[in-house]
Amino acid sequence: MVVSGTIYSPKFYHKSLRAELAAAYSNAHIKFVDYCPDVSSLPANLKNCPSDVAPLFEAADGTVLFDANAIAFYLGNQQLRGSNVPTPICCFRTFFVGESITQADLTLYSVAYMLFEHLLDEKALKPFAHFHRWFITVANQPQVLKVAGAPKLCTKAAVYDPKKHEKHVAEKKEKQQKPKEEKAPEDEFMDEPAPKPSKSPFASLPIGTFDYDTFKRTYSNNDIKSIALPFFWEKFDPKTDSIWYCEYNYPEELKLTFMSANLIQGMFQRLERMQKYAFAVMGVFGENNNSTISGVWVWRGTGLAFELSEDLQIDYESYKWTKLDPEAPETKTLVSEYFCREGAFGGKTPCELAVFK
The missing domain is CATH 1.20.1050.130 (Glutathione S-transferase Yfyf (Class Pi); Chain A, domain 2)
Incomplete structure (x- = not known):
């Protein structure tokens, strides 16, 4: 069999x-x-x-x-x-x-x-x-x-060099034994105050009924279609938050799908400052040498979030951003497909989906 x-x-x-x-x-x-x-x-x-x-x-x-x-x-x-x-x-x-x-x-x-x-x-x-x-x-x-595939046999093996090891140990020991420099008296030299951590640009925006932490816990610990999705639409506040659809501008440059997935993960890492005030599901659709990247984002604020700070303006120009009407039936369908990670996706075949939360 x-x-x-x-x-x-x-x-x-x-x-x-x-x-x-x-x-x-x-x-x-x-x-x-x-x-x-x-x-x-x-x-x-x-x-x-x-x-x-x-x-x-x-x-x-x-x-x-x-x-x-x-x-x-x-x-x-x-x-x-x-x-x-x-x-x-x-x-x-x-x-x-x-x-x-x-x-x-x-x-x-x-x-x-x-x-x-x-x-x-x-x-x-x-x-x-x-x-x-x-x-x-x-x-x-x-x-x-x-x-x-054919094996690529090693031509030069790694060699342990005891001299380099001893030198490294000696330098480390010398560094540990080096006396600390005495600090100048405060009345002679005044230390400059430490810079205050920069405040998130989202913190000053109006707060509505949608709590991102609560939604993310609901999304992670419950059935998405029957519990998390209804919770989202019940709590979402269009006066203070917005839903956006993005699509990669250069699909012809995408080659292997795992490399396209790496683009998404890299974007998520560089937008870590947004994590507290945003949620997204992005995906790679298609196959090797014939794929595209798109996703649905939700964040605090009614405008394009990346315009709030230069620190956020990293990858967003590589995508076309469209603000969605939360009352439109097509928006309900799109959000459901991406959040549940299943559906028609406009005829696109999902290859890899990732969640930003």
Whole structure:
């Protein structure tokens, strides 16, 4: 019986590699979804999985697994699982267990390939000729090449230099022993007062009935469609707050979708000062080399928030901003789709959605 399902994992993650290799050997039909814990969103039926773990796997029959080894075992066939007790004496065998490749080889390869690429040069590998031969044999299997590509072997290993270490320790010790400079008496030199922290430009705006902290707690801890969304429309105050739609101005420059997702995360980080007074859901839509970025924002104030301070004028010019009418049916639909992270999205296919809260 051929297994099929979806793997949720960051791209090129070494733990998910063993599962992908097992699927390649057993001809399992898997779909790969680029997923980063605490950044990307998961389907509702995977919400019970640990939020900080990857890879995750959902089989077509509803089976859900979240350990890399368990997923690899589930996706593998009887040949990969093996029937004998494994032994690492690869000098007597072509592969780790015997003369046929097994899951033991794939798992060990997924761990060892970083050593071969970054640490083990030709000199370091001389005492491990059989291990080196085993790695090259596995690396050149057609299924391994298809998933992991040709290995880039290390040409120069990192070398520990004790002289540099001793110098670093001596400098650190000297710095610790250096006496502190005496402070001049206050009557001779008056210290300049420390600059006061700058006040948020949102703090002086009128406060309405919409409390962002309360809404964010409601959004995070309850069902969005049945509880958080009605709460939003009940408390939203159009006299003091506003809803905006943004779309990236240069979609033709977007290449890989994970790079587009990084643009969103970078924007969120640089707009951290807005976090207390704003909420947003932004997403990457489409596929590699054919995608766009758009999102829905809510913030305190009825004008474009980025015009309040130069500190906020970072990424906003890369987007077209449209203020939405909270009473319009199309606004209700748009807010629902982005907040719930599901829907038609105007015919666009969501690839990655992120929440600013």
